Amino acid sequence: MSANGYLQIAFYLVVLTALAKPLGAYMARVYEGKPFGLDRLLGGFERLIYRVCGIRPDEDMGWKTYAAAMLVFNLVGFLFVYVLHRLQGMLPWNPEHLASTTAHLAFNTSVSFATNTNWQSYVGETTLSYLTQMLGLTVQNFVSAATGMAVLAAMIRGFVRNSPVGIGSQRGEPKANADATAPATGLAGAGVGNFWSDLTRTTLYILLPLSLVLSLVLVSQGVVQTLKPYAKATLVEATRDADGNAVTEQTLAVGPAASQIAIKQLGTNGGGFFNVNSAHPFENGTPIANFFEMLSILLIAGALPYTFGKMVGDTRQGWAILAAMAVIMVVLLGVCVWAEQGGSPALAKLGLDQHASALQSGGNMEGKEVRFGVANSTLWATTTTAASNGSVNSMHDSYTPLGGLVPMWLMQLGEVIYGGVGSGLYGMLLFVIVAVFIAGLMVGRTPEYLGKKIDAHEMKMASLGILVPPFIVKIGAAIAVVAAAGLAGRANPEAHGFSEILYAFSSAGNNNGSAFAGISANTPFYNTMLGLAMLFARYWVAVPALAIAGSLAKKKYTPPGAGTLPTHTPLFVVLLVGTVILVGALAFFPALALGPIVEHLQMEMP
Numbered sequence: 001m002s003a004n005g006y007l008q009i010a011f012y013l014v015v016l017t018a019l020a021k022p023l024g025a026y027m028a029r030v031y032e033g034k035p036f037g038l039d040r041l042l043g044g045f046e047r048l049i050y051r052v053c054g055i056r057p058d059e060d061m062g063w064k065t066y067a068a069a070m071l072v073f074n075l076v077g078f079l080f081v082y083v084l085h086r087l088q089g090m091l092p093w094n095p096e097h098l099a100s101t102t103a104h105l106a107f108n109t110s111v112s113f114a115t116n117t118n119w120q121s122y123v124g125e126t127t128l129s130y131l132t133q134m135l136g137l138t139v140q141n142f143v144s145a146a147t148g149m150a151v152l153a154a155m156i157r158g159f160v161r162n163s164p165v166g167i168g169s170q171r172g173e174p175k176a177n178a179d180a181t182a183p184a185t186g187l188a189g190a191g192v193g194n195f196w197s198d199l200t201r202t203t204l205y206i207l208l209p210l211s212l213v214l215s216l217v218l219v220s221q222g223v224v225q226t227l228k229p230y231a232k233a234t235l236v237e238a239t240r241d242a243d244g245n246a247v248t249e250q251t252l253a254v255g256p257a258a259s260q261i262a263i264k265q266l267g268t269n270g271g272g273f274f275n276v277n278s279a280h281p282f283e284n285g286t287p288i289a290n291f292f293e294m295l296s297i298l299l300i301a302g303a304l305p306y307t308f309g310k311m312v313g314d315t316r317q318g319w320a321i322l323a324a325m326a327v328i329m330v331v332l333l334g335v336c337v338w339a340e341q342g343g344s345p346a347l348a349k350l351g352l353d354q355h356a357s358a359l360q361s362g363g364n365m366e367g368k369e370v371r372f373g374v375a376n377s378t379l380w381a382t383t384t385t386a387a388s389n390g391s392v393n394s395m396h397d398s399y400t401p402l403g404g405l406v407p408m409w410l411m412q413l414g415e416v417i418y419g420g421v422g423s424g425l426y427g428m429l430l431f432v433i434v435a436v437f438i439a440g441l442m443v444g445r446t447p448e449y450l451g452k453k454i455d456a457h458e459m460k461m462a463s464l465g466i467l468v469p470p471f472i473v474k475i476g477a478a479i480a481v482v483a484a485a486g487l488a489g490r491a492n493p494e495a496h497g498f499s500e501i502l503y504a505f506s507s508a509g510n511n512n513g514s515a516f517a518g519i520s521a522n523t524p525f526y527n528t529m530l531g532l533a534m535l536f537a538r539y540w541v542a543v544p545a546l547a548i549a550g551s552l553a554k555k556k557y558t559p560p561g562a563g564t565l566p567t568h569t570p571l572f573v574v575l576l577v578g579t580v581i582l583v584g585a586l587a588f589f590p591a592l593a594l595g596p597i598v599e600h601l602q603m604e605m606p
Contacts, residue, residue: 005375009337012379013330016295016302020322023299024306030205031153031198032311038205049200057200060191063550066154067543069195070147074114074539077143081136082110085128094129095229095255101127108527113140115538116148116420118264118271118390118513119530121522125253125274130227133273138260142203142211145267148422149206150198151542152304155426156311157192158549159450192549206300207267214262214296221289224282225258257283265296268420270390270513278380278393279369290372290393294380297389301418304425312450316568321428324576325386328417332406333382339403340364340374345603367398378403385410388420390513397500397516401600404516405592408503411510413584414469420511423538426545428580430462433548435572435579437462439565449567451557458551461544468540470587473509476533477502477591485525491518495602499595506588508533 029036039046050057061069084091085106089099101109105121112119113136122128128137219225231252238248257273261283264271271277278284284293302322309318341363363374372380377394384391385407396404410417416428433449437459440447447454480486480501490497500516507514508530515521521530566572 005373008375009333009379012291012294013326016298017322017326019295019299020303020306023303024318025310027206027300027303027307028310030201031156031307036205038209042204046200046204049204050197053196055194055196055200057194057197059194061194062191063154063158063546063553066192066195066550067546070151070542070546071539073195073199074144074147077140078110078114081113081140082106084132084136085109088129088132091129091131093131093134093227096126096251098127098129104524104527105522108531109137111531111534112513113137113269113271114144115511115534116144116267116269116388116423117508117511117534117538118269119508119515119521119534120271120275120513121527121530123275124272125255130255133260134256137271138256138263141260141263141267141269141271142207143199145207145263145269145421146199146202148420148426148542149202149300149304150193150195150422151545152308152422152426153198153202154192154195155429155545155549156308158552159312159452161192161553192546192553207263210266210296210299211259211262214266214292215258217292218258218261218289221292222281222285223258223261223289224254225256226254227256228254230254254282261293262296264391265293265389266300266421268297268301268387268389268424270384270388272391278391279395284393287371287376290376290380293391293393294376294383297383297387297391298418300421301387301424304422308425308429314450314568317450320568320573321425321432321576323570324573324580325417325419325428327573327577328413328580329382329386329410332386332410332417333379336378336382336399336403336406337374339400339406340378342400344400345600364398364400364403367395369393381407382410384514385512386417386419388415388423388511388513390507392514395517396503396514397518401496401499401596401603404499404503405596407514408499408506408596409584409588409592411506411512411514412470412473412588413580414466415510415512416580423511423541427465427541430465430541430545430548431580431583432567432576433458433462434466434583435576436565436567438579439572439575443563443565445563445565448558448564451559452552452555453558455551458548461547461551465541465544466583469509469537472533472537473502473505474587474591476505476509476529480505480526480529483525485523486529489520489523489526491520495595495599499599502591502595504530505533509537511538 026036085101087100088094108121231254233250233252235248235250238246241247253274255273260273263269272283274280274283278293284290305318305322306315308321309315343364368374368377372393380393381396396407414427416424416431418424419427433454436447436449437454481498486501490500492500500519503516504519504521511534
């Protein structure tokens with residue numbers, strides 16, 4: 001890879017980190033109810049929404065009420081999208097008169113977009129109408145992302161509420177509680193906020209403005225945005241179809257793509273208006289569009305740790321968590337770049353490119369767009385699986401075994417290395433609680449984090465949130481590799497076929513949405529199994545996180561003492577990184593050994 005490729009990767013990481021503070025500070029003010037500018041412009045509209053919907057934004061909810069509201073809202077969204085899919089053939093804005101989708105595909109897609117997974121078992125431009133794409137999928141892209149951010153806001157309030165003083169700066173300087181919107185702050189039995197208010201404010205003040213700006217940028221770069229019917233292009237040279245008939249024109253699928261692509265990236269939703277996703281020139285046609293789409297994938301998730309630090313009164317806590325995320329991502333990105341730049345060992349054995357030390361001089365370009373190359377392809381693959389995004393600009397199924405292992409393992413770590421908007425950080429906070437608990441065991445002291453004691457209840461809930469997704473992934477993959485319907489979907493035998501199945505359940509069980517595209521997933525078996533995996537994985541992490549928030553909100557703040565573990569130091573960053581990696585390694589290393597690792601060894605054998 002040229003120096004230019006490395007410079008592009010470095011520039012991306014620098015810009016991403018530089019934007020964390022201003023955006024993070026802005027989002028903190030949104031959730032704290034402090035003035036932030038847009039509230040003057042859109043405050044009237046926010047109040048109108050509350051009046052129309054009968055919402056009392058100052059009503060403080062306990063964690064159970066908050067969780068119930070979240071689950072009911074997501075259930076309604078699921079049912080709405082399901083009905084829309086089933087009736088699509090009879091509804092307007094259907095340029096090619098596409099048929100309604102089957103029951104199992106409608107179930108899978110509705111679950112996928114309600115849970116912020118956006119797994120696609122369909123070809124977007126030949127399966128879904130404009131109405132289904134806009135009213136169903138695009139709306140869910142907003143509200144499913146807002147749901148994750150709302151749960152995070154509630155969890156943060158669990159740390160800052162019910163304390164006579166704020167968290168402070170760990171220098172003995174008490175701070176006033178940062179949560180100005182909490183009517184019950186500092187009171188016994190305080191709740192965790194109002195779900196409807198958090199959902200509304202997240203959508204109105206964060207996701208919509210950012211999506212509007214990104215949509216305009218993408219349209220300026222040629223990304224299509226139209227309600228006109230599909231275009232027809234006359235071929236320069238006629239061809240023949242499978243039946244031998246002459247073909248003189250080609251149908252070019254278009255539609256309202258830019259608006260959906262903007263929120264799919266910003267909300268770490270993934271999915272794609274077109275089948276090949278952001279490898280399609282109508283979705284991602286220029287280097288500028290490619291950069292802004294990649295940047296938007298981690299933009300909000302990368303800024304939320306700073307939001308966390310601001311809301312708990314100590315920004316160093318947020319920087320420490322962000323540092324742990326960045327360290328793991330950069331190391332794994334380096335592995336992916338090295339594996340793909342080295343090329344395929346199988347081709348090297350054939351004696352190709354002997355002048356380049358028996359490696360392909362351009363790296364492994366199978367499944368990659370020449371306009372993006374190895375640098376931007378591997379950066380996107382790592383970014384999209386570090387977040388719970390799943391959009392792609394290259395085909396992960398065509399990566400080398402070790403190159404494909406990186407995005408797979410990033411998902412298996414729990415989608416906490418940046419992770420989804422909101423969900424990534426509250427998932428990482430579960431690991432933080434475990435890391436603090438381990439440190440407490442080592443020094444023989446009751447563990448505490450940000451002035452709140454970590455008891456058995458918090459550890460049980462954190463363990464549930466961390467262990468349920470790996471359990472779902474491995475159980476689902478195990479069923480698929482012994483069921484005839486599961487084996488029938490793989491396109492490759494032996495180790496790579498197993499990797500396709502393992503990747504699919506890792507993606508569904510960790511709410512990512514990307515795939516090793518060799519697997520045929522649009523079958524009753526996979527649509528049902530993967531749909532169930534998405535359902536369980538999303539809410540068996542979110543609900544325990546809310547339970548922890550409710551428990552912490554009832555506890556009194558304990559000032560740090562001489563024996564308190566500092567959780568903003570490089571030492572704690574190392575402890576947190578080790579906790580995340582060890583859990584991922586212990587949970588999935590045997591499965592990875594049967595898939596990408598053994599495949600690599602087979603390709604290296606003479």
